[in-house]
Amino acid sequence: MAVILSRKEKKELINYLKERYELKNFDFTFDFLKSGKERVWVIPPEFNKINLEKLKIEFVGSYFGSYDDEKFRLSVEASQIIGPSAKKNVVLLNEENLNKWVRGENLKDFDSNNLTKGYVLIKNKNDFYGSGKYTGNIILNMLAKNRRIKD
Amino acid sequence: MKKENIISKQFKDYFEELLQEEAEEFFEWSLKPLGSCIRVNTLKIKEKELIQRLEEKNWKLKKISFAPNGYKVIKKPMPIGKTIEHVLGYFYVQESASMIPSIVLNPKKHSIVLDMAAAPGSKTTSIAQIMMNTGIIIANEPEMNRLRVLRSNIQRMGIINTIITRMDGRSFKKIPQKFNYVLVDAPCTASGTVRRNLHIPKMWSVKAVEKLSKLQKQLILSGFESLEQNGTLVYSTCSVSVEENEEVINFLLEKKECARVEKINLKLKKHEPVLEWKNKEYDKSIKNALRILPQDNDSEGFFVCKIKKVG
Known part of the structure; x- marks a missing residue:
């Protein structure tokens, strides 16, 4: 059963993301849908234009991320939306680490300045690759299997 | 591999009758790698x-x-x-020819669009791109096992303006929501895609064409009935048989007086649509459709027709 995030839940999520990634000048113009307890989707902004009667809906919008014990994990697309405005908890990968990341490997050797434990955004040059869990010494790879490069 | 080993007699006979002196070129191009x-x-x-x-x-x-x-x-x-x-x-x-239906549909920003047979999502994602992620696209796919790839492509391309539904395309005529634009990229025998799948000419049959033609007629009618007044419908297939294309458009024009075939202005090579086939004459306005054979633009074969619902 999917439900639209309440105003309070939405505010909490936005505040968390703004604080965690120090988002400057980022405006959350979209609403969110939650399915089950964890997964959150961006709803099409013009969703309310549609008469849903007799439509057999399977999915709405784009997967944004999911709640877990570290609060909230962003999808690749969500990282691409908010990443350019993020000022902290962004790890900049070199080419060697990027090759490991897109193949699903955990990262051990990286610049941990500006990182605190929890989810961090993965960046190489101007591209964002989702988020990983920074434990204090490694970054656990959370890239979905269907987004990895297979050798 | 020899042509005779790939192309069945039924396929050969049908397209020799349809294309006559151009049939050989069609067969040759259909066997070239894409x-x-x-x-x-x-x-x-x-x-x-x-x-x-x-x-x-x-x-x-x-x-x-x-x-x-x-x-x-x-x-x-x-x-x-x-x-x-x-x-x-x-x-x-x-594939380049598969890009054409969305370009022809060309929906305005903030429109309400139906993509009736959406998987794997190539046209849904290009429509969303044209609309700059505004408005709403109902991306429908009746087959459960094709929903996953549709959803995955929509996600990867960063599309947020879609609602994915799983319905029989024929049932859209019954829903209260009407659309500014409808794309009916209909299931077909795929006779234009031999370059991608050499099994097609072996499996192709006149019986399959006739069966799919009946379904395609129901789908185009359903799509047209779900259009708003002044709305635009694009019908397309990756097949080049007449029963799956011109015959389907002619069926709609006979059923719906308010359907008008519109001219498509695209700079590409094409063939004239078929206006006479098996002792039957089709509406002359069907000449405005695009019939593309593999040899025209070094692509797959495709058929695309733009229809307006007039007041």
Whole structure:
């Protein structure tokens, strides 16, 4: 059963993301849908234009991320939306680490300045690759299997 | 492999009767390997930036004259699916002829659109790109096992304006929501896609064409009835048989007086649509449709027709 995030839940999520990634000048113009307890989707902004009667809906919008014990994990697309405005908890990968990341490997050797434990955004040059869990010494790879490069 | 081993007698007889002196060229082109094409996802990256990136990685690309953001891949250093830019959703692998239906539909921003048979999502994602992620697209796919790939492509391309439904396309005429634009990219015998799948001419049969033609007529009628007044419907198939194309359009024109075939202005080579077949004459306005054979633009074969619902 999917439900639209309440105003309070939405505010909490936005505040968390703004604080965690120090988002400057980022405006959350979209609403969110939650399915089950964890997964959150961006709803099409013009969703309310549609008469849903007799439509057999399977999915709405784009997967944004999911709640877990570290609060909230962003999808690749969500990282691409908010990443350019993020000022902290962004790890900049070199080419060697990027090759490991897109193949699903955990990262051990990286610049941990500006990182605190929890989810961090993965960046190489101007591209964002989702988020990983920074434990204090490694970054656990959370890239979905269907987004990895297979050798 | 010899042509005789790939092309069945039924396929050969049908297209010899239809294409006459051009049949041999059609068979020859249908057996030529087909190169890859990509469409730059301008929702995520600027076209110029992506092309520069790929060229720096030793890709060689050639712009497709009739498709904005479309490129033919002349040379690639690795399989396309293994490139970082593909993983990031910066481009979509799509055959050039398959880019045409969305270009012809050309929905305005903030429109309500129905893509009746959406999987794997090449046209849904290009429609979303044209609409700049505004409005709503109902991306419908009746088959459960094709929903996953549809959803995955929509996600990878960063599309947020879609609602994915799983319904029989024929039931859209009964829903209260009406659409500004409808794309009926109908299931077909795929006789235009032999270059991609050499099994098609072996499996192809007149019986399958007739069966699908009946379904296609029901789908186009359902799509047309779900259109708003002054709405636009595009009908397309990757088949080049008459019963799946001109015959279907003619059926709609006979049923619906308010249906008008519109001219398509695209700079590409094409064949004249068929206006007379098996002792039957079709509405003359069908000449405005696009009938594309593989030899026309070094692509797959395709049929595309634009229809307006007039007041």
